Amino acid sequence: MARVAKKRKQAKRPAKAKATAAVSPVVTKAEKAVESTTKSLDAQMDRVAKARERAQKTGTAAAKKALTNANAKAKDLRAKAAAAKVELAKAKAMDSVRQAEEAAKAKISEMADKLSDKAEKDLAAAVKAFESRWRKTRAKADAKKVKTAEKKAQAKVKAAAKKAATKAKALEKKAAAKAKAEAKKAAKKSAKKKAGRPKKSAAKKAATKKTPGRPKKSARRGRPPKAAKTKATAKKTMARRGRPPKKK
Known part of the structure; x- marks a missing residue:
């Protein structure tokens, strides 16, 4: 009795991973490998089904050998497909780690930017x-320095004024002494000139003596002097003064 060949259910192809903003090239390569091995396995399973059907119909040794070879090749393709799927799972796991790392970096960078902005504001x-x-x-310090400088300047001004006054006084004294010395010198010079003049002649002296002078003034003008009181008058005056003598 001929065996009816059962149709093998084709394995469902894995759905393609949704494209992300940054797909890892390793994942893309693994997905392509899985897709390729799956296609090859599907095609080989079709060949196995045909070889089994031929072997069942004819029953020849060649048909049986073809079926055996087809099954062996299908077995190899299954192993390759399984290995490709494992590699894809690994790639996706590594990619998820990479994505998590990138997300963490982005979050940290965003936080750093926020903190930097806040730091700038706080710093300002x-x-x-x-x-x-x-x-x-x-x-306050500058005002104190200015006040100290003003005091020093005032002290310097006072000292300079005092020095100038002393100097002016000394100059005045010196000028007065010089003027006095010059006056004394001039007086001596004048005296020497007078001493050097010629004496008057005897005739001139005689004429000078003969010239009548002004009449002498009286010794005293006004009322004449009172006569001196006599001793008797003085005694009488003394007797009149005071209390009269008592009678015995």
């Missing part, structure tokens, strides 16, 4: 606060 605020404090402190 801190710099502003520091600048305000620094300006106040510096203004």
Whole structure:
């Protein structure tokens, strides 16, 4: 009785992975390998089915040998397809790790950018606060320095004024001494000139003596002097003063 060849159910092809924004080339290569081995296996299974049908109809040794060879080749293709699927699973696992790593890096980068922006804002605020404090402190210190400089300048001005006054006084004193010395010198010179003049003649002296002078003024003008009181008058005056003597 001839055996009816059972139709082998074709293995379902694995659905293609959805294209992502960044597909790993390793995954793409593994997917292509799985697809290729699956196609080859499907074609070989069709050949096995045909060889089995021929062997069942004819029953010849050649047909049986062809069936055996077809089954052996199908077995090899199944092993290759299984290995390709394992490689695809590995590639996908590694790719998931890569994607997770990239996602983590992107998240960290985003966080770093946010922190950097926040740091810039915080730094600007801190710099502003520091600048305000620094300006106040510096203004206070500068005011103190200016005050000290003003005091020093005033002290220098006072010292210079005192020095100038002393110098002016010394110059005045020197000028006065010089003027006095010059006056004294001029007086001596004048005296020498007078001493060097010729004496007057005897005739001139005699004429000078003969010239009548002004009449002498009276010794005293006004009322004449009172006569001196006598001793008797003085005694009488003394007797009149005071209380009268008591009678005995």
